Amino acid sequence: MRKSSSRSPFGWSNHNGTVTVIEAPIARSYRRRAVIAFWVTSAVVGLLAATVASHYLHPILGALAGVAFGVVLGAVVFALIVAWPVLRVFWHWLPEILLGLAVVYGWVALMQSTPLWLSLLIVALVVGVPAAIGPVRRRVMSWAWCLIVRHRLRLCFAAFIATNRHGSLPLILLARPTPAGERVWVWLRPGLSLRDLEADGQVQKLAVACWANEVRVMRASRKYAALVRVDITRREPLAHTIVSPLPDYVPADIPSNAPTSPGMPPVGLDLPEVPDQPVTVPADAPRPRKPRNPTTDTASPSGFDPSDYA
Known part of the structure; x- marks a missing residue:
């Protein structure tokens, strides 16, 4: 006889086995964290609430009110942490x-x-x-690709990019279209860095999974290393031929012997006539002296004239 498998808190059973929405190790990890958060929240909030309530009520009533408030708030935190894997799917x-x-x-x-x-x-x-309408259709398709790319990147992080031991995937933030493709902002979790995304050809795998030509990953913030930007290239907008409108402004009835502007460079310059080597002055060549003005210049008694070395 086949042994019945244990049911996950986020799954259901059928005749072929158990189908789980959230993996069992992830569910157990979140349940442990929820229990710890419940006791810590209940103790801290209950103590603070009892201290505040004792100033307005009887000390015993204040303590009971603080304990009740701490337990209620701890239960809310417990429920949020346990349900976070399902809430994360809704966020996706x-x-x-x-x-x-x-x-x-x-x-x-x-x-x-x-x-x-x-x-x-x-x-x-x-x-x-x-x-x-072509431009409107292309704009709508570019936003549709932004929605598709967010799910493709999430699939890549879950399939072949290493995560931490809790199985926490990076948080896919906003995505917007660009002239070359899409740009997505990703918040990395502890245990994953930008170097992990660039190592071992991970960028090429991202390009294959996103049905793109190229993917570039870079930091999106100088303050936070966890915030990275993923640029997905699907087309090369600079590779298209652009027709310049400048020839349309040139008149067609210009004569062949039309005068040119004085500021134009000379036409027919014979470059071989220009010497290749610059003209150098020998080091022992006498320097020309500055002519002396007899009305203003006075010679020193020793015959030294500073203007000779000017």
Whole structure:
């Protein structure tokens, strides 16, 4: 007979085994931290609350009120820490959740305020006009790639980039489109550094996982080493041919013998006539003396004239 596997607090059982949403070691680690946080929060908050309440109530009633307040606040902290792995999943999918809620509630509000044919016409215009206009369509697709890239980077961190012993993944922050692709800000957890992302070809693996041409990872803050920036390159905007409008401003009826500007360089300069070696003055050549003014200059009795060495 097959032994029944132990159930995880975030999983369910079926006929083939146990399907877990959160891994068992991660759940146990968060549960241990939640227990410690409960006792520490209850003790510290209960003591402080009892001290404050004793000034307004009877000491016994103040102590009981402080203990009750500490236990309640400790239970809240315990619940938040235990549920954080699930809350983190909601954080990962927060843009998609908000977008889905906006679409559903927007459609319901539109159906309640307009007839069916008008609702369908408005939806067709909202969806069809951006799809038909090229710049708007490309802008929408660039923001869609930002949502996709956040999940691809999270998959990379969970698959082949080392994490700490608690299994805490880096926190994927904001993402925005750039002319070359996308730019994502990531907050690294303890146990992971920028050097770990650059070592052993991890950057190339990130590029493959993000379906990109190139990925560059660099620091995003001089103050915090944990804040890094991931630049994902999908296209080379500087490699496209740009047609210059300057030839359109040149008139077409310029005669061939038109006079040139005096400031133009000479035409037909024969460079071989210019000597390659610079002209040097011999070291023993006599220096020209400065002519003396008999009305202002006076010779020294010894015959030394400082102007000769000027």
